[in-house]
Amino acid sequence: MIVVLVVASGAAWESAALGLLTEHRDIVVLKRCVDVDDLVASASAGQADVAVLGLDTPGLDVAVVEHLRRYAVRPVAVVPAQALEPGRLRAARIGIAALVADDDLDALPDAVLSSEPPPGVEPSEPLLVGEPSSPAVGGRVLAVWGPAGAPGRTTVAAGLAAELARRRLRTVLVDADPYGGCVAQQLGILDEVSGLLSAARLATAGLLEERFPSVQRAVGPHLSVVTGLPRADRWVEVRPGALEHLLDVAREQAEVVVDTGFSLEEDPGQDFGSRPARNQLTLAALDAADEVLVVGSADPVGLSRLARALVDVREQTAGAPVRVVVNRMRPSLGWSEKDIAGMVGGFTRLAGLHFLPDDRPAVDRALVAGRTLVESGDSPLLRALGALADAVTAPAPG
Ligand SMILES: Nc1ncnc2c1ncn2[C@@H]1O[C@H](COP(=O)(O)OP(=O)(O)OP(=O)(O)O)[C@@H](O)[C@H]1O
Ligand SMILES: [Mg+2]
Structure with a gap:
């Protein structure tokens, strides 16, 4: 069973996505988060496996994605179909490999269930899985x-x-x-x-x-x-x-x-x-x-x-x-x-x-x-x- 957090911040795809996810027998939607802060706090509870998030959610950035990874929560981003290319670039920049276009939500349950990034998404840098980029003791x-x-x-x-x-x-x-x-x-x-x-x-x-x-x-x-x-x-x-x-x-x-x-x-x-x-x-x-x-x-x-x-x-x-x-x-x-x-x-x-x-x-x-x-x-x-x-x-x- 895959446990999912969703943060859509009012995007139009939210209800369709929730419908598809809750219908799937291998997926449980644990929470609809109101914003990124709520997502970060919910991920810290350690129960979720995947976060489905709008790529344009305010406050979503590399630090948030790193936080999710630290709690073994895999991000899956939903991108506006008309902005797929810039979306890919931004997702790669912040370390998100799994993307679903908002006109192709049927692909969402599979993206949530698969642990591999879907084909065609080439992150510009190796992802940060299990590899913290920061010096553990902080910097100067x-x-x-x-x-x-x-x-x-x-x-x-x-x-x-x-x-x-x-x-x-x-x-x-x-x-x-x-x-x-x-x-x-x-x-x-x-x-x-x-x-x-x-x-x-x-x-x-x-x-x-x-x-x-x-x-x-x-x-x-x-x-x-x-x-x-x-x-x-x-x-x-x-x-x-x-x-x-x-x-x-x-x-x-x-x-x-x-x-x-x-x-x-x-x-x-x-x-x-x-x-x-x-x-x-x-x-x-x-x-x-x-x-x-x-x-x-x-x-x-x-x-x-x-x-x-x-x-x-x-x-x-x-x-x-x-x-x-x-x-x-x-x-x-x-x-x-x-x-x-x-x-x-x-x-x-x-x-x-x-x-x-x-x-x-x-x-x-x-x-x-x-x-x-x-x-x-x-x-x-x-x-x-x-x-x-x-x-x-x-x-x-x-
Ligand atoms: N090594 C360089 N070669 C060519 N142009 C440069 C170089 N360094 C800076 N510039 C140009 O000089 C201008 C001023 O640079 P910058 O904005 O970095 O300066 P600043 O000291 O931060 O200025 P400000 O007081 O506006 O904050 C910019 O147009 C920048 O592109
Ligand atoms: Mg300056």
């Missing part, structure tokens, strides 16, 4: 910061996170830019809900730890994103302490890469603790970081801002190692890596100095497709980000 918080002038913080943060995930490290990319997040847009996440604002609300309600999966969106089997502020003026909704709490919860389960804002200025009118200050998101990320990556642009203005930034950042970190990433290197600037090492090396002791090439074709390919640099194929920039990820994951000396 890597804050990606950089001075004004758009030196490439978001590009580096997203690229590094994707490279870590490619190494099968469970990775969460957090968009904490108080001037408005653009990670979601860069990675083609169309969700209207801001992960950061949901996390802030859950933190206030004391529910963040329990509902952490619901604030992430999957971008791959090992990578998820906590999307940022949908509009720059909504930073006021993130109370002091919320980001710190989010990073602590995330660090328990994954490598955490944080995209931050540029300004380190403290709000002069801030009264202690009660009112949020705009740059507190950036300051909190630097304070919580286990390692800080300072991104600077390789042109003359960028380098002088970088030099000053290296002095400023020291005051904001709690002694975390600082790594410098000089971005958009190009021959037309007329200086070598050695020249730049001489320029930035004197300002502070660095954990590492890295160079990324100016690579418009690779960046544009990824941006236009709304995908990570890793998904967009080989490029000089991706190789340099790979070397950065190697350095970041190398065991500390001694």
Whole structure:
């Protein structure tokens, strides 16, 4: 007997699916869950074998699918027939192998009963069955910061996170830019809900730890994103302490890469603790970081801002190692890596100095497709980000 949970969140296929499932003599429908949180809680009870879920159920992502697998609950997704191809891609990204189109529900009982994925569904990565992607002891918080002038913080943060995930490290990319997040847009996440604002609300309600999966969106089997502020003026909704709490919860389960804002200025009118200050998101990320990556642009203005930034950042970190990433290197600037090492090396002791090439074709390919640099194929920039990820994951000396 196969025990099934169903979460359809009001989709039109629900009653037909329930009819077909309950009629089958080898299937028992244990529960209709109201939402993903309900599904996660019901799966944890350990009685179900299969979850039938709408692929567009709000909150369904890789973390939820991993949770299901941990409790040996196999996901079977129902996809709108007119969106079968994008549905396949999304299902593969979050680790679901079994798909049924909503105009072919007669196939649902078989999909529920068979333990093999149906033919024609090729997950892009091996599935995670029995193979946890996360380090059991959690990861580190890597804050990606950089001075004004758009030196490439978001590009580096997203690229590094994707490279870590490619190494099968469970990775969460957090968009904490108080001037408005653009990670979601860069990675083609169309969700209207801001992960950061949901996390802030859950933190206030004391529910963040329990509902952490619901604030992430999957971008791959090992990578998820906590999307940022949908509009720059909504930073006021993130109370002091919320980001710190989010990073602590995330660090328990994954490598955490944080995209931050540029300004380190403290709000002069801030009264202690009660009112949020705009740059507190950036300051909190630097304070919580286990390692800080300072991104600077390789042109003359960028380098002088970088030099000053290296002095400023020291005051904001709690002694975390600082790594410098000089971005958009190009021959037309007329200086070598050695020249730049001489320029930035004197300002502070660095954990590492890295160079990324100016690579418009690779960046544009990824941006236009709304995908990570890793998904967009080989490029000089991706190789340099790979070397950065190697350095970041190398065991500390001694
Ligand atoms: N190595 C690179 N090669 C070519 N273009 C790049 C590179 N890095 C970043 N860019 C481009 O530079 C622009 C700014 O990059 P990005 O958005 O990552 O910067 P940022 O520091 O996060 O800026 P913001 O202040 O807007 O948050 C983008 O158009 C991005 O595509
Ligand atoms: Mg940015």
